[in-house]
Amino acid sequence: MIMNEEIIIAGFGGQGVLSMGQILCYGGVMQNKEVSWFPSYGPEMRGGTANCTAIISDEKISSPILNTYDTAIVLNQPSMNKFEDGIRPGGLLIYEINGITRKPKRDDINICQIAAYDESVKMKNTKIFNMIVIGGFLKVKPILEVENVIKGLEKVLPERYHHLIPLNKEAIQRGIGIISYERKLN
Amino acid sequence: MKELRLMKGNEALAEAAIRAGADAYFGYPITPQSEIIEYLMAQNTEERTGMAVLQAESEIAAINMVYGAAGCGKKAITSSSSPGISLKQEGLSYIAGAELPCVVVNITRGGPGLGTIQPSQSDYFQAVKGGGHGDYKLIVLAPATVQETVDYVKLAFDLAFKYRNPVMILSDGIIGQMMEKVELFEQIPRSDKEYDWATLGKKPGKDHVIITSLQLQPEEQEKVNLRLQEKYREVEKNEVRYEAYNTEDAEYMFVAYGSCGRITQKAMEMAREKGYKAGLIRPQTLYPFPVEIINKVAGQVKRILTVEMNTGQMVEDVRLAVGGKIPVDYYGRFGGMIPSPDEILNAFEQKGG
Amino acid sequence: MAENLIKPENLVYDKTKVLTDRVLHYCPGCGHSTTHRMLAEAIDELGIQGETIGIAPVGCSVLAYYYFDVDMTEAAHGRAPAVATGIKRVLPDKYVFTYQGDGDLAAIGTAETIHACNRGENFLIVFINNGIYGMTGGQMAPTTLENMKSTTSPRGRDVKTMGSPLKISELVASLPGTYYVARHSVHTPANARKTKRAFKKALEYQKEKKGTCLIEVVSNCPSNWKMTPIESNKWMEENMFPFYSLGDIKAPK
Numbered sequence: 001m002i003m004n005e006e007i008i009i010a011g012f013g014g015q016g017v018l019s020m021g022q023i024l025c026y027g028g029v030m031q032n033k034e035v036s037w038f039p040s041y042g043p044e045m046r047g048g049t050a051n052c053t054a055i056i057s058d059e060k061i062s063s064p065i066l067n068t069y070d071t072a073i074v075l076n077q078p079s080m081n082k083f084e085d086g087i088r089p090g091g092l093l094i095y096e097i098n099g100i101t102r103k104p105k106r107d108d109i110n111i112c113q114i115a116a117y118d119e120s121v122k123m124k125n126t127k128i129f130n131m132i133v134i135g136g137f138l139k140v141k142p143i144l145e146v147e148n149v150i151k152g153l154e155k156v157l158p159e160r161y162h163h164l165i166p167l168n169k170e171a172i173q174r175g176i177g178i179i180s181y182e183r184k185l186n
Numbered sequence: 187m188k189e190l191r192l193m194k195g196n197e198a199l200a201e202a203a204i205r206a207g208a209d210a211y212f213g214y215p216i217t218p219q220s221e222i223i224e225y226l227m228a229q230n231t232e233e234r235t236g237m238a239v240l241q242a243e244s245e246i247a248a249i250n251m252v253y254g255a256a257g258c259g260k261k262a263i264t265s266s267s268s269p270g271i272s273l274k275q276e277g278l279s280y281i282a283g284a285e286l287p288c289v290v291v292n293i294t295r296g297g298p299g300l301g302t303i304q305p306s307q308s309d310y311f312q313a314v315k316g317g318g319h320g321d322y323k324l325i326v327l328a329p330a331t332v333q334e335t336v337d338y339v340k341l342a343f344d345l346a347f348k349y350r351n352p353v354m355i356l357s358d359g360i361i362g363q364m365m366e367k368v369e370l371f372e373q374i375p376r377s378d379k380e381y382d383w384a385t386l387g388k389k390p391g392k393d394h395v396i397i398t399s400l401q402l403q404p405e406e407q408e409k410v411n412l413r414l415q416e417k418y419r420e421v422e423k424n425e426v427r428y429e430a431y432n433t434e435d436a437e438y439m440f441v442a443y444g445s446c447g448r449i450t451q452k453a454m455e456m457a458r459e460k461g462y463k464a465g466l467i468r469p470q471t472l473y474p475f476p477v478e479i480i481n482k483v484a485g486q487v488k489r490i491l492t493v494e495m496n497t498g499q500m501v502e503d504v505r506l507a508v509g510g511k512i513p514v515d516y517y518g519r520f521g522g523m524i525p526s527p528d529e530i531l532n533a534f535e536q537k538g539g
Numbered sequence: 540m541a542e543n544l545i546k547p548e549n550l551v552y553d554k555t556k557v558l559t560d561r562v563l564h565y566c567p568g569c570g571h572s573t574t575h576r577m578l579a580e581a582i583d584e585l586g587i588q589g590e591t592i593g594i595a596p597v598g599c600s601v602l603a604y605y606y607f608d609v610d611m612t613e614a615a616h617g618r619a620p621a622v623a624t625g626i627k628r629v630l631p632d633k634y635v636f637t638y639q640g641d642g643d644l645a646a647i648g649t650a651e652t653i654h655a656c657n658r659g660e661n662f663l664i665v666f667i668n669n670g671i672y673g674m675t676g677g678q679m680a681p682t683t684l685e686n687m688k689s690t691t692s693p694r695g696r697d698v699k700t701m702g703s704p705l706k707i708s709e710l711v712a713s714l715p716g717t718y719y720v721a722r723h724s725v726h727t728p729a730n731a732r733k734t735k736r737a738f739k740k741a742l743e744y745q746k747e748k749k750g751t752c753l754i755e756v757v758s759n760c761p762s763n764w765k766m767t768p769i770e771s772n773k774w775m776e777e778n779m780f781p782f783y784s785l786g787d788i789k790a791p792k
Binding site: 036063068 | 190191192217218303359360363364365366367445451452455524526527528
């Protein structure tokens with residue numbers, strides 16, 4: 001079966017939203033997939049919400065910009081409000097528990113929650129919050145090998161931070177461990 | 187060994203300029219393309235290839251620095267976004283008039299005026315019809331992917347020197363800001379070729395070189411205009427580039443370029459899934475425009491729909507190419523809004539499939 | 540056939556080979572011609588004709604590229620320092636000069652002038668200041684003196700509404716990027732020789748990559764000042780020099 005995964009990742013600037021998309025895409029490159037990444041840019045970047053579209057596919061990607069998605073990863077309430085409706089029926093919503101004040105309302109999609117922020121606090125490094133979320137995503141949608149995502153991370157991270165790679169690996173594993181279904185369609 | 191990287195369009199463009207053997211970049215920061223000069227500065231090009239990179243005091247100064255360097259027969263490039271490109275028009279007219287090679291990148295945003303910083307294709311007319319004063323043309327390349335952006339930088343320099351004419355890469359904020367997988371070409375060494383038309387210092391026994399676009403006598407100016415027109419006819423004959431999808435059996439044809447061409451491709455695929463025999467022509471050169479293929483498919487399809495991120499500019503060139511044979515409709519979003527594939531499909535169905 | 544009187548034994552002065560044989564289009568008595576000659580002689584005496592690239596402006600000297608027998612580029616109005624920057628950045632070992640009038644350099648091209656000087660671009664800016672737009676027919680220039688009449692200040696320059704005459708040389712002299720800034724004239728043989736010496740010094744500094752050199756030549760405009768050449772020189776001495784005083788403005792010790 002041909003894999004084509006269209007993902008929107010959204011949250012506050014500084015949550016690592018844009019780099020999550022980049023890391024997934026670079027992971028895709030490592031696994032010989034076609035990829036595209038498109039960020040929101042401009043005034044909304046400065047302190048407001050940020051989002052990016054990441055597409056990972058077995059085939060050449062036509063449009064890099066979408067208004068419906070296979071997966072939405074939302075890290076704050078404004079992003080939930082903005083992107084919940086764009087998830088295709090049967091698609092996936094992953095949300096971060098601490099960022100959300102209102103639960104999702106859709107009943108035709110799979111919904112997962114992840115307490116990534118709490119976990120990052122337990123790991124004593126909140127900067128790896130986004131890697132925990134990536135781990136959770138890969139558990140539910142194993143479209144890429146974790147190993148390739150790590151290789152992708154090595155490309156995205158400047159070399160002076162490469163000593164942090166084992167910690168990031170650990171974060172992915174934690175994410176895989178803690179993500180849970182709120183609703184799973186049959 | 188192929189070198190595959192995941193790169194942002196703007197950064198890939200900057201890297202391609204270095205690898206194309208560019209001698210100089212002059213530019214002024216403006217969203218959404220400032221990554222180009224930032225990348226070049228970070229690369230320390232002076233050490234890497236000897237390429238000069240300078241942040242100019244203005245868009246106007248930047249294009250005139252390009253004019254100076256181009257007049258020395260060097261590979262010079264500048265980049266900006268819509269309002270900045272408007273400021274460069276005088277310089278572009280001089281460069282075209284003096285018949286010098288250079289590459290100008292426009293990572294377009296919505297307008298008019300200061301407009302928005304979001305992607306747009308509203309500079310189509312400015313790019314393909316001249317832009318500045320006087321009768322001249324730019325060769326205009328419209329990449330749709332980061333890979334094409336990289337490849338077109340090299341192509342742009344080749345065409346600029348082949349025809350001694352400014353070449354514009356007309357891209358937009360989508361392609362500039364998005365990241366894709368790219369294969370980079372190998373470093374081309376900077377050239378030390380000395381062109382006889384270039385100002386390099388007067389050679390003994392030779393006339394001094396003059397670079398100018400000024401003709402005092404109208405008879406002389408007319409000759410220059412005729413020579414330019416001859417050149418443009420050559421360009422039209424040799425340099426048309428486009429991608430065509432499903433032209434063999436198409437009953438309906440989309441025409442769209444750049445990032446919008448990709449979004450329209452998705453809409454075309456969706457139309458196919460719904461049973462419409464739809465095809466797509468994506469011009470890769472906007473000047474010269476792919477007149478011939480559009481005229482040919484007009485004899486085969488029922489309708490054409492152009493999709494643009496402006497209020498309807500390229501549609502005029504499509505209609506000229508079609509010559510009234512069949513209806514040509516337009517659909518677009520503008521002002522920084524991007525049409526979605528669903529919207530395009532919807533417009534396609536509303537216009538009668 | 541008349542006998543050629545010019546023989547080597549009685550030849551005392553000759554046209555420099557750095558000027559072409561083309562007849563200058565400048566008005567009789569205008570300082571442009573002499574300034575051209577002084578600059579050409581300076582280039583000739585330094586033996587750098589084949590190493591020099593000049594930039595002509597828009598204004599009366601728009602056709603300077605016909606007269607200097609060096610490689611020349613014609614720039615858009617005010618943009619000569621940007622064009623020179625482009626040339627110098629790709630050919631750092633060539634000698635580059637711009638030749639600009641007051642409107643070109645100090646009005647429409649002020650930004651290019653200031654920023655080239657501020658970057659300390661290694662080229663020579665030759666600045667002809669005659670306080671008027673000559674080419675377009677006598678309009679007010681940024682350097683037009685207070686109360687001086689022009690076609691766009693017919694009752695004289697009113698500094699309250701039109702601004703004061705701009706001393707651009709003093710302005711750029713305050714920038715760290717400039718190395719040598721001087722103001723001269725070419726209305727007498729002695730002054731013309733001083734101007735030539737200034738040009739030579741500036742070109743030598745350029746070779747040593749010392750920074751930007753700007754030589755202002757305060758000049759006349761008999762046609763638009765509506766005076767004879769002699770009257771115009773006298774008027775210049777009496778009115779221009781007190782405001783635009785001659786001599787070094789910034790010179791290396």
